[in-house]
Amino acid sequence: MSILINEDTTFIVQGITGREAVNLTRECLDYGSKIVGGVTPGRKGREVHGVPVFDTIDQLIDHNGGAVPDGSVVTVPPGFTKDAVFEAIESGIGLIVIVTERIPRRDVAQMVELANLRGARIIGPNCLGLVVPGVAKMGGIGGPARNTEQAYQPGQVGVMSRSGGMTTEISSTLTAAGLGVSTAVSIGGDAIIGSTYAELMPLFEADEQTEAIVIYTEPGGRMEAQLAEWVAANDSRLPIVAFMAGRFMDDEEMKGMSFGHAGTIVEGKEDTASEKILRLEAAGIPVVERIDEIPDAVKAKL
Amino acid sequence: MRLFEFESRQIVKDAGIPVTNYGYALSAEEARSAAAEIGGPVVIKSQVLTGGRMKAGGVKFADTPEEAAAHAAEILELEIGGHMPRGVLVDPKAEVEQEYYAGIVWDGTRKQPMMLFSDMGGIDIEEVAEQHPDHVGRGHFSNLLPFSDFQAKQVIAQTGVTGSELNRATPILAALARLFQTCDMTLAEINPLARLSDGRFVALDAHMDLEDEARPRQKALMAQLGIPAEEQREAHEATPFETAVTAIDSADHRGVIQGKDAGFHGNIGLVIGAGGGSLTLTDAVRSQGGKPANYSEIGGNPSVAKACGLAKAVLEKDGVEKIAVMMSIVSNTRVDIVARGVIKACLELGKDPGETIAIFRIPGAWEEEGFKILDHYGVEYCDRSVSMHEAARRAVEKVQGAAA
Numbered sequence: 001m002s003i004l005i006n007e008d009t010t011f012i013v014q015g016i017t018g019r020e021a022v023n024l025t026r027e028c029l030d031y032g033s034k035i036v037g038g039v040t041p042g043r044k045g046r047e048v049h050g051v052p053v054f055d056t057i058d059q060l061i062d063h064n065g066g067a068v069p070d071g072s073v074v075t076v077p078p079g080f081t082k083d084a085v086f087e088a089i090e091s092g093i094g095l096i097v098i099v100t101e102r103i104p105r106r107d108v109a110q111m112v113e114l115a116n117l118r119g120a121r122i123i124g125p126n127c128l129g130l131v132v133p134g135v136a137k138m139g140g141i142g143g144p145a146r147n148t149e150q151a152y153q154p155g156q157v158g159v160m161s162r163s164g165g166m167t168t169e170i171s172s173t174l175t176a177a178g179l180g181v182s183t184a185v186s187i188g189g190d191a192i193i194g195s196t197y198a199e200l201m202p203l204f205e206a207d208e209q210t211e212a213i214v215i216y217t218e219p220g221g222r223m224e225a226q227l228a229e230w231v232a233a234n235d236s237r238l239p240i241v242a243f244m245a246g247r248f249m250d251d252e253e254m255k256g257m258s259f260g261h262a263g264t265i266v267e268g269k270e271d272t273a274s275e276k277i278l279r280l281e282a283a284g285i286p287v288v289e290r291i292d293e294i295p296d297a298v299k300a301k302l
Numbered sequence: 303m304r305l306f307e308f309e310s311r312q313i314v315k316d317a318g319i320p321v322t323n324y325g326y327a328l329s330a331e332e333a334r335s336a337a338a339e340i341g342g343p344v345v346i347k348s349q350v351l352t353g354g355r356m357k358a359g360g361v362k363f364a365d366t367p368e369e370a371a372a373h374a375a376e377i378l379e380l381e382i383g384g385h386m387p388r389g390v391l392v393d394p395k396a397e398v399e400q401e402y403y404a405g406i407v408w409d410g411t412r413k414q415p416m417m418l419f420s421d422m423g424g425i426d427i428e429e430v431a432e433q434h435p436d437h438v439g440r441g442h443f444s445n446l447l448p449f450s451d452f453q454a455k456q457v458i459a460q461t462g463v464t465g466s467e468l469n470r471a472t473p474i475l476a477a478l479a480r481l482f483q484t485c486d487m488t489l490a491e492i493n494p495l496a497r498l499s500d501g502r503f504v505a506l507d508a509h510m511d512l513e514d515e516a517r518p519r520q521k522a523l524m525a526q527l528g529i530p531a532e533e534q535r536e537a538h539e540a541t542p543f544e545t546a547v548t549a550i551d552s553a554d555h556r557g558v559i560q561g562k563d564a565g566f567h568g569n570i571g572l573v574i575g576a577g578g579g580s581l582t583l584t585d586a587v588r589s590q591g592g593k594p595a596n597y598s599e600i601g602g603n604p605s606v607a608k609a610c611g612l613a614k615a616v617l618e619k620d621g622v623e624k625i626a627v628m629m630s631i632v633s634n635t636r637v638d639i640v641a642r643g644v645i646k647a648c649l650e651l652g653k654d655p656g657e658t659i660a661i662f663r664i665p666g667a668w669e670e671e672g673f674k675i676l677d678h679y680g681v682e683y684c685d686r687s688v689s690m691h692e693a694a695r696r697a698v699e700k701v702q703g704a705a706a
Binding site: 023078079102103104105106108109110112113114117140141142143144147148151161162163164165166168169172173176189191192196216218221222223226243245246247248249251253254257259260261262264267268269289290291292 | 483538565588687
């Protein structure tokens with residue numbers, strides 16, 4: 001099994017005619033994903049790798065005989081993202097992966113709030129999407145199908161990461177160690193994201209294939225504290241191993257700077273790498289110092 | 303983007319929140335006339351984008367316009383935490399009965415803005431929250447539904463404030479919540495919010511951060527505050543390396559490169575990527591005893607020229623003899639293009655790529671082509687079977703071996 005998507009999941013790409021979206025569409029199709037249409041306003045009638053393009057999601061649904069797609073990958077410029085996501089939510093789409101970065105927080109918060117009202121889930125923004133190895137991927141995660149296969153083999157570990165690239169690095173390490181990956185989710189590098197670690201934990205908890213969790217974390221925000229609280233409050237069957245990047249940002253000289261992702265801005269005492277490591281370890285989540293220590297740390301907990 | 307106090311106060315004032323009749327001065331002379339206009343004791347406050355100005359001598363009291371001018375002259379020349387002030391604020395000395403705190407921040411867990419109010423103002427709110435939790439009121443508000451004043455009232459009432467104080471403070475916190483939304487702030491604070499002896503409330507200081515991502519749609523606000531569109535307000539002034547990398551990046555739309563070196567004093571040049579990979583690799587180099595000369599990020603499939611430009615900028619830094627070229631597994635960026643770029647940088651600077659590139663560890667798309675080129679120039683490289691930390695260890699060993 002898997003979380004969020006499976007072999008039957010249908011999705012669309014909003015902003016499908018953009019350069020990156022064209023690549024992403026190709027990569028997902030090659031990997032076996034079911035893309036049932038694309039939307040770019042004013043580009044109705046075109047095709048992208050055989051995928052029909054529409055002006056609106058309404059048209060797309062009509063074209064498919066009224067079938068509402070399960071998901072949407074949104075890759076439109078930051079100024080237009082909120083409207084595109086609102087369109088997806090109001091069309092009844094339940095899973096929205098937002099690739100776009102540099103979206104103001106107010107817009108993200110509005111999208112999340114509407115999604116909550118309508119029962120939809122958002123992954124991202126500023127993410128590469130998710131992959132169920134050997135089954136389907138939704139977003140640019142892992143790159144071309146051939147590269148995705150190389151890094152992601154089916155297995156027992158669920159991966160959640162604030163960095164898209166590090167999702168692949170960690171999954172590749174787990175694959176090489178023979179553990180493999182159940183579902184890997186690039187959750188996004190922004191200060192406010194649709195789905196945090198703690199919010200995805202119940203899904204992994206319910207997934208029989210998943211036997212352990214690996215998370216990649218960074219300074220900034222309270223997402224790790226939230227996970228630690230979740231672990232304390234829920235008697236989870238899943239052991240968790242964490243990797244913390246950006247420890248150098250704790251240096252006095254690095255104060256007030258953000259590195260890597262927008263979400264790494266440290267706004268309070270709880271946001272630093274060292275504070276997060278303490279919190280995670282207090283919750284029984286070991287924090288390893290090297291990516292290559294992850295497989296052994298997972299095996300020790302299985 | 304952090305705003306100066308004089309800008310934050312302007313925003314507060316424009317939102318209808320009462321402020322004192324302060325003046326803003328760029329010279330001692332202007333401070334004198336501002337003080338004369340106020341006609342009583344004043345406070346001269348340095349306008350710097352850093353904390354601790356009180357301790358550093360950036361806030362002084364004056365009884366006469368002459369004293370105000372003298373203090374202003376001093377403060378205008380006073381560097382605080384590496385920042386020179388941008389003018390001084392001349393504020394009438396207020397007859398304060400009580401100080402409060404009013405602030406709005408983002409709560410990433412709830413994914414909503416949160417109001418904070420305390421009847422213990424003038425000090426750090428985190429401290430108050432820790433030591434006197436019953437003196438801090440909190441409340442989230444929606445970004446979709448219209449804001450209503452009762453939400454602010456509830457937050458203030460939590461602290462036990464009642465009577466006319468409650469009714470006077472409510473519209474102030476409500477206005478702050480509304481401007482937080484309309485101006486795309488990530489932080490909006492009034493501290494202290496003062497109740498004067500006549501019962502009026504005024505904002506005595508304000509602190510605001512405008513979200514960088516929202517700058518494109520806050521042009522009107524920026525123009526009103528007189529902030530040029532290109533003005534950057536980092537925690538420090540851009541270094542020559544940072545300026546050079548920014549110029550290389552903007553000269554070509556393909557891919558993205560970033561470079562930082564403020565606070566880095568080492569000898570290992572880092573040509574690394576992408577976001578999370580760079581954080582991981584910087585830590586990895588340090589954990590192996592290496593001292594990075596810089597931080598960088600390569601992403602989004604840059605051109606040969608861009609990769610070359612970054613490598614050159616790093617190699618041109620004082621004390622950098624070798625660079626480590628490393629990334630987490632790439633899927634979008636082409637390995638061969640980065641390889642070409644960094645080799646080109648070495649050759650153009652008259653350096654031997656095999657000697658200069660301590661390690662090349664970029665696994666992923668087009669790696670076979672990349673490895674062929676690296677072979678040709680005798681550069682040590684590795685694929686994904688060598689971990690990021692092991693690659694960092696090899697780089698550190700070579701650089702320190704060379705230095706010893």
